[in-house]
Amino acid sequence: MKSSALKHIRTVFAVLVLLLLAFLFIDFRGILGDKAFGPILYLQFVPSFLKFVIAGVAASTGFIVILILTLLTGRTYCSFLCPLGILQDGISRVGGLVKRRFRRYGYKKPYTILRYFILVITAGILALGGVYVLTILDPYSTFGRLMTYFAQPVVLVVNNLLAGLLGKFDIYSIYRVDIKPYEIAAYIVPAAFLLLTGLLAFRYGRLYCNTVCPVGTLLGLLSKVSLFRIRFEESSCTRCGRCAMACKSSCIDFLNKSVDVSRCVNCFNCIDACKENGMSYGLVRLKQRQASPEETDSSRRTFLAGSLVLLAGGSQLLKAQGTVPTPTKDSTVKEDRLYPVSPPGSSGIEVFTSRCTACTLCVNACPTNVLQPSVNQYGFAGIMQPRMDFHSGFCNYECTRCTDVCPTGAIMPLMLDAKKLTQIGKAVFIKDNCIVKTEKTACGACSEHCPTKSCHMVPYEGNLLIPEVKDDICIGCGACEHACPTRPYRAIFVDGNPVHEAASKPETDELKAVPSEFPF
């Protein structure tokens, strides 16, 4: 095939995929139904792979489809389905426009050692049970974080300006949504990757995908034996070099009439650029030449290695940094938290942290903002993996949205009835912080919010009532902790269950007869 229609089809398809996936992460109104997420994310490579291999979900076969697709067609995934790849194509297009003339990429040698080193490290650590390198490098999750951390706030600002304007005309169909930043340290990795992918794409096209991205490298390996490839048509090629100038992957060596298929992402720009029909996409011919990796550009390699070192160093700095709130006169006893709280459906901290790549889809989908990226609550390797932050919100009793949207199997689907009996943590009452004791006035905000009345009020001094917690029916939703008004320490907090437990059902007995007369 030599038609430039290939490129146009790719562009349209990719833009649609990008918009759809971006919408998943920006949909702050919850317009998409809980069940829409699964099919949309079915083909995302890393989430599908993790869900199949680690979570053992046999139906999660999207990654197998991608592997087969790659063996047949090359790295089609990278240009058609990978949201980070498509986003970078957009950025490099802007980079080209800024230059105001034909963007010249030209052939560059690959950073062979670096890219395979990253792939091996990622795969090796994953095999040892650590998902954290993949968390940082998975292109889908990286894209998710860019949308969540940086794109959504922009959308919200626009939304809020609009809501303010429309509110003046009594129109409330667009409503304001308060913008709540996450803990600052959670921004380090997403910000670093915003810069890294943004700058590399702006200047060098797909350099990130062909150097850093482990999915790109893995699919690149398979592409070396793919059936369909980009190739030169010996008879038509005039060695004008337009194809190489147009190649975002810098993988076309037009002088030697060879294409490094391990870096080719099937964008078909070369076919579009060639005026002589000298490039085509079709079945591989047996004696096709491979571009052999020769010497590498050491300055770029140094730059990339430097960035990674900075990243690693920066994260070490973070680890050293702890936030210790200073006590004021209000409440005096610090909450003694042994464990963070992982979301319902995750079955426990260890399972959750070994499967989650911190794409933050659940953080967006959660209607109450209780899911927040962690900093070091799960240990440093769990940075950005969501935890239940009951200062930010509490888990809605009637909701299972996070369990429905998670693409990696870190949070598995739960039926509502099962979720209502899943104990993710237990409430702990600190009497010495409680207003009923310290101020001798009524409060009971905790018990008010408790959906199971695990937290209930019992007689205290005089007419006062004070909270008490029944462990067995507490599900750890954190409504009590969220509602508790004491500062800086709460008088009631939820300590996580490292492994989730089953809560008992609240008991109910009959009420006495309904009155048939007014009692006044």
Added chain:
Amino acid sequence: MKRRNFLRTSLGAGLAAGTFMSLGGYEKAFAGKRLPSGTEYDLIAVMGGEPAAMFDMGIQALGGIGTFVKKGQKVLVKPNIGWDVVPEKGGNTNPALVKRIIEHCYRAGAKEVYVFDNTCDNWIKCYKNSGIEQAVKDAGAKIVPGNSESYYQEVTIPNAKKLSSAKVHELVLSSDVFINVPVLKHHSSAMMTGALKNMMGVVWDRGFWHRNNLNQCIADYALYSRKPQLNVMDAYNVMMRNGPRGVSVADLSNMKSLLISSDWVAIDAAGAKMMGREPSSVEHIALAAGMGIGKMDLSSMNIHRMKM
């Protein structure tokens, strides 16, 4: 505070200033308003019907809603929409009652009717699953968000012991008529929630009330000049325990009743009685009565009791 500051900066000073200017005058404009007087009864009590039908009957005894709502006025109807529960659970005001009240307002010539609550559970889920959003839309009124601090204006409450100022939803300040439509329920700490306590849903910072003597703050808020002209208490399915959220339908007593009064202390006193409590044993009722906000002595009231 950091989040608030962040929000303010991001919204832009110009817009904020504009909003403030346009809303700042309301408090003064309505400060001198008196409650409509001359109604014959202190309290209307209806029993035995469906919520909407009981309201039809009860409001008739007060001369119809036209006693309170005049042509061209802007009306605020404030139900309790605090929880993400379905109507059968009795955690929120009955949607059919809210709908009927709005219909009466429009029939009396109201220009526009608004409904909102600052909910406890996620507000979108509360509005939807309570059935109130749909009821309000069906009745042709507007349901307004209460989820962002930017909708709230700081007001002062004279003579308050604890709650000397509060951030109040702009609709409380901008509407001509305020109709308070609480649902009668058990409440784990305030003992009971009714008309007075329903005002925790018109302010932004409820935590302040909990920190600073909850019952006193509930009573203090009733001193604020923008009082409801009418209180309609839904006592159809009364949550007798495990309130205010409720654990199961077994917590409900199907009293099939409705109370109407311009005196929110009186209506709460009657509500307390229906729950089997002496009004004086509910601290915020006793405090409010003691501060002269209303009457809690049911024996001295002119009560119109009706059965359907």
